[in-house]
Amino acid sequence: MTGPTVTAVELLHALPALAPYARTATLLRPSAGSPGPYESSVGGPPLWPVDEPWPRCRQPHLVYVREKLTDAEREAWQGIARNRRQRRRHDGAHVLTAEEAATQSRIMDGGSLDLIAWERVRLVPRPVPGDGLPMVPVLQLHARDAPALRRPPGTDLLQLLWCPQDHAEPEGQPRYWGPVVELRHRASAETGTTAAGPPVPGGAKEVYLPAPCRLEPVEALDLPEQDELPEELYESVEQWAAGRGTDYNRVLGCLPGWKAGGWPSWHLTDFTPLDCRCGARMRLLLTLDSGGDPGLNVGRYGELRVFSCPEDPDHPMRLNIQ
Template sequence: MAEFPQLGDLARIAVLLNPTSGVPDAGDSGLGGPLSWPADEPWPQCAVGHWIHHRDPLSAAERREWQDMDEAREARARNGTGEHNVVTHEEAAAQKRIMNGASGLDLITWERISTRPDPCTDPVAMVPVMQLRAVDVPRAFEGRDADLLQVLWCPNDHDREDVAGGNPYGGPRLELRWRRGAEQGLTTAAPPQPRRARDGYIPQPCTLSPVEAWDFPEHDDLPDDLRDAVMEWCEDQDWDYHDDFACLGGWKVGGWPSWHLTDLQPITCSGTDCGRRMRLFLTVNSGGDPSLNVGRFGELRVFVCPDASGHPIALNIQ
């Protein structure tokens, strides 16, 4: 990509965290492990409302009926007697009866999924997602008066209005705690168990092997003239710009966010009189050894204001 010096100016260094199963020590960088915690600081709790997801298996007869309807629809399409996806009034009524008010059907496990507010309004203890030491990932601490970062979240779904940034995202509420470790008399904290947690929102403990790498913006994030030239060049060279150059995948600090599910959504800071375009700070990925499932097996991205560390974070899911 040496042909495009303008692209070089946009390159950012991302720190790929490369999580691997293993319990980190309380003072070390890692995911899902114990944290070094100030003895006199209360453990964070999430006190807003939560959504719970109830799963209820279809009976064998209901499952058979559903599959028969699918097969009948496919047969109509094959025989040219109807559109593949057209459901008859009778089928629609049968499906409504089988769904019984549920909001979704898991066709792998054949379970109805209903979502409803948690009747219990007691707070939920947040869980450790990540701890970073400045000695391991100095880049995460640039411009910050801190040498330890802790990321915690409430492992449940929430009202969208209750989640930082107000994006169309209703997953875990997340907090960053920046510390000067040496000054705070930290001890090993055994985190309290959350009274409720959704499957896929509890990270399995991992150690990290941080590696720095150049990261390039999504094509939507490029200036128009540069984007056209780069896309043309990639096509000539048989490269795929997104897959081969841009938006490195996996857990990372910094770098560029991918917009593979939605078009580019510039995220602006909600801090008082700010409105600046926010920068990607952290990408939390689904799957792998941490075994999380955010969004629909997607990425949760934490954006921070480039201006002031006191401004609120914003979350975005892809």
């Protein structure tokens, strides 16, 4: 692998005003393998206390539901189409009246229509039967592999598990649609292994089941994107990068891929500050990426980011997909 010809270190040297924004990120670099429970991994078997129950998701899952339109709905829909055709013949107008648009959106009810079967297709939350769906291990990170990452005192092992299904704004996660995530901070020396290994849930979404990967972590300086920097400073940064024939974003700052710590990119939405309930601005803890050897697909081939509270790692984390 060849590194970039210019580095964030050179940029910091040229623009010392950036120094307060520099963070050490650990790029995790997963590649296909058969990791054991004592290694850091993506999709590998986690170290697990023998007497600790495996986490299960009991939150509603989003499933596609098809509903037959009522005769009245079907007639209303066909009536609108008829009226539109007449108007088009008459004066070439294609627009729907406000009333027709309202009727259509009431019939679609947040979904889409299958006009061959005359069915409405919607994603709706459905309760999970029984005692929930077992979560799957997604990431296990030993402190020795990401020493720059802040951890609760006395712990040296961070685990991320998720429910491999879609959820709409699960508990504590406003404006988030995706897998429900759980974190575990542990002391590895006090953690045994599960005898049987984690159960594989039935009915999981394939794109949320990571293929087992080993990690090849490297540390890198990471810098924030435009909206998290003072305007003048960002202009100097862009000029510096352009003068060296490189991009700033995703090359020198907001480094892409699986990482621990560092800065998040806000390429889909504009910068959306996430504040903890204690008032502190939350910080990027982990970034999980789509594609590559783990073979995940979050959002539309995006990144799932986990933010934690810098004041107290026990405060609830927040999730965001870009």
